[in-house]
Amino acid sequence: MNRSVVTTLLPGLLFAASTPAVAGDCLPKVEGAWIRMPPVAMPMMAGFARIENPCSSPAAVVGAESLAFADVSLHETRQEAGISRMREVERLPVAPGKAVELKPGGLHLMLHGPYQPLAAGEKTVITLKLADGRALPVQFEVRKSAP
Template sequence: MNRRIETTCLLALLMVPLASASAAECLPEVRDAWVRLPPAAMPMMAGFARIENPCDTPVTVVGADSLAFADVSLHETREENGVSRMREVDALPIAPGKAAELKPGGLHLMLHGPYQPLAEGEKPVITLKLADGRTLPVVFEVRKTAP
């Protein structure tokens, strides 16, 4: 009888790290990622996407970078007293089972200093940085208008 209890306890203890590892491996899913192509060559562009959190725990996007741009940052456009204002956002928390929309006129990625002109249909990679130190490379498609 004691041997059976010891075996059961040992199996339970061995399964704990497996459960923790699978939770740590869960990453947000990014859909409809695109970069707006400006009408003329400009030193900045904007990136949009839907970031879904299928995980059991919250995830927080705390930054981004790309080999295609000198600087990538998370921004939000808000209307204040009838004037549209943009400000940098330090973190984007996403609750379990929820999503964040990066879209024109709201949250978006500000893409500064493209290293070379981008054309419609090109697919730069932008890597999202998560608060826990993990990264998520995402392929964005350059488009003239929203999908």
């Protein structure tokens, strides 16, 4: 190979070698995203959706944020000794080819401190933070009941 070809290709090869590969830029898909509107104004709400991983590598949701809420976190409701208990979840893995359901009575997004009242039919964006550093903005619809 002549010198001019090497000096032309070298910068691109160095950049490619220093850039982390991100599973072909494949992202999880989110369907049926909705926020349950409480019957009376409350300082917290809950978000639900189906998160599917069509990618060949595992994915994990490690957080969430929204301009509509002071705080968004992953939670799980469990029945323990006949008592419903909620706990925060730090990592929500989604295996390749699988899906995870965020639904009432189970895994969900806890939405604290809405900055303004939300009405049924309104839409707002909640951004899911992935373990690999990427962000997945998702539009959620406010509803009185599940779709």
